[in-house]
Amino acid sequence: MTDVHLTVGARPRRQRGGSSWTSFALRRAGGLAGTVVTAVVVTFFIVPLIPGDPAVSAAGPDATRAQIEQVRAQLGLDRPILERFVDYVGGLFQGDLGHSFSLNAPVADAVFRWLPFTAGLSFLALLVVLLVAVPLGMTVGALTRGGRRPRLDSAFGYVTAFVAAIPPYVMATLLVLLFAVTLGVLPPAYTKSSPGLSVVLPALALSIPSICLISRVVRRETAVVLEQDYLRTARGWRLGAMRTALRYALPNLLTSTLTLSGIILVGMLGGAISVETVFGWPGLGLGVVNAVTTKDYPLVQGLVLVLAVLSALMTMAVDIVLGIVDPRVRGGNNSG
């Protein structure tokens, strides 16, 4: 990988001084920092912005006035807001995300317990999406290029539009109805004894709509790429349909596919919130929902921060992969 970056530094038509790879990395890191800082500030204000007194809800319904005051002091709610913010940020640097009163445990512990479930589910779903959607979109794109097979084209268009319009939690419900209730072949919810089997339905619920979305984009991009001059050049070299497709069309599809995958993966974190609820999947999404329902605001704060940072990290990861795959992205002109 490294030699890619070195040669780019020596390119004749470089826009700016210094290596463009370094400035690309710096720009991306800057973007990440902005997103994380915003998330820290916003999550901090979740608690002060909540109507009503957080100390009252933290102390519980039966608490006396003295107990409430004690909780208030414990939570540090009686101190000036700036001081609390400094404490909050200082705590974050030490990995302290606060204390959850519904779990009576540090928020960080909950994060570490739930994170693997959400990460595993999302990446499994993304893997399924890419493995199915890219070949599917390319095949349909190649088969329907230049107005060929108009019926396949419209059938593909309508079926994918139809399925992509199904929200993840409705898809989840339909999958439970089919595979758990009617066929009885898969568990309808998370079971500790067989996590392997119980991940199937949530992963499908998350991936099926995305498969439709991404394969549509891949189909479209395939059609566009196949019309390009450089594909004609490759055809002029008589490499065969398969080699031409895989070596000359695929790399040019990756840019848009990866950009979209990043968006989809970030969207999956959102989708996980509802899908995890359907399947009782013990991940961050279910955790956030339960935390909001129980008004456990430190937990909400911590989980939201973790989810926001995760999505920022994923956006950056996609950008970096894009920079490796498509060197033009690094040039700073990534508006395409």
Added chain:
Amino acid sequence: MARTVTRTRRLRWNPALVAGTVLLSATALVVLVASFVLGEDAHALSAQAGQGPSGEHWLGTDDLGRDLLARSLVGARASLFMALIATGISMFLGVLIGAAVWTAPRRLREFALRIVEISVSYPELLVAVVLAAILGSGPWQVVVAVSVANIPVTARLTANLSGAIFQRDYVTTARLVGVPRRALISRHLMPNMAEPLLIQLAASFSTGLVAMSALSFVGLGVQTPDIDLGRLLADALPAIYSRPVEVVGPTMMILLMSIGAMLVGDGLAAAADPRVTRRPASTRPVPTRSKDVGSAAPVVVRDLVVSRADGTDLVHGISFEIGRGEILGLVGESGSGKSLTALSLARLLPDGLTASATALRAGSVDLLDRPARAELADAVAMIYQDPGTTFNPALRMGTQLTEVLRVHRGKSAKQAREIIAGLLAGVHITDPPRLLRSHPYELSGGMRQRAMIAAALAAEPALLVADEPTTALDVTVAAGILTELARIRDETDTAMLFISHDLGVVTELCDRVLVMKDGVIVEELTGEALRAGQVSEPYTRMLLDAVPTLAVTS
């Protein structure tokens, strides 16, 4: 970019748009009418609890004996209104912010754009959950939460669109001549953004509907006894084993509305995007076999006809030969059929066009006889017009240039690179290894075209077709390329077909010239005759007169 030209084009209806609009309006109408009629039943308790579908209750009843069809319709009405309001709020504020950003001073604008960029990077549903946590649960709270969560996407879209428009020449001109800002927005900004914003409107309705139902579904939105579709689905889920029919109503309603919105968005996008317009289906060339014409020339073309799928002929039966080591020029204005002739020889005609001939041969390969790929690669190589687009932008030059040698000659990557490096040095590339490591965009047009020539020579083709190889280059670079081609002719015995609309260039280079007009050859000249200006056809005379010369007048 290409489609952001000012226009007041009328909306083109297509099947998806019609289907979506019909589906959405029909659903909305049924929901509105039925929910007013059945509104009472949605909350009326009865003794018939937990029943299956019957004549009286089409979708059965829930565990409190309430009619599930009525509940679905009333829930759908709530979801529909909530989605409409949320769409209105988020579109209004999003467009306002996005457009205002571009009228703000530079510093403020850049700061605002960063904020928008950052807020887009969080999942919308997560933002909505946070807002719902702060605002509490209930229908209004959900609407606000989801609207706010949806603003950044619209704001970014509007900012990008208006940014592109504000930097366009005619807007700059309008600003310079002092057109007031409001007129600028209504006359230039809005008409140009209408289409993408309409698509965004459909998308926004669909995501809003889904997000609000999701919030209610997980218990953070509408609370019992209020109902919306998400709440109904959540209520149905615990009983999914005993009364699976309970999920049918809300599921159907969500699907109808979100599919309707999706179809509308798709239809709008398809209507706006010229890339989707179809061309007629093509027919493949009829494989025949070249007649033995008894010619020893390496390239033989007899009665070549190129026709469109609808039967129109674009090239009307032309014939010529090219000798060993000869450069044959093919000149004519755009649309005269010269490029189609070249592409027929290379068997690279675009979809929808067919070539037929009594003989079509390059070297020992019969081009009418579906030659094997390796054979074809040895027979014909092409140099294209625009070196800016002929190389794959995502791959390095080395990968692309060595492809023919590796695939058809079985060379190893290292051998192939050495051969190509030699050929590149031959066409006066100073540092071939560096060129092989570069991506196309890192090279100048002249360097790319030289690389193209080297790649073409790698196959040692019997025929080298150069289709306007200098048109996209500036004069001094073009001269260098012509010198290379002349050198190739002198040093190898490759037959060359040189296509150009520029008679000046052709005069300089070619041994023999064919003049084409409207698909027929109107005149054949020797290079000397052309250089001496001895032409008989008025058309050729006209082309010749069109060549600019630097005549010193005294």
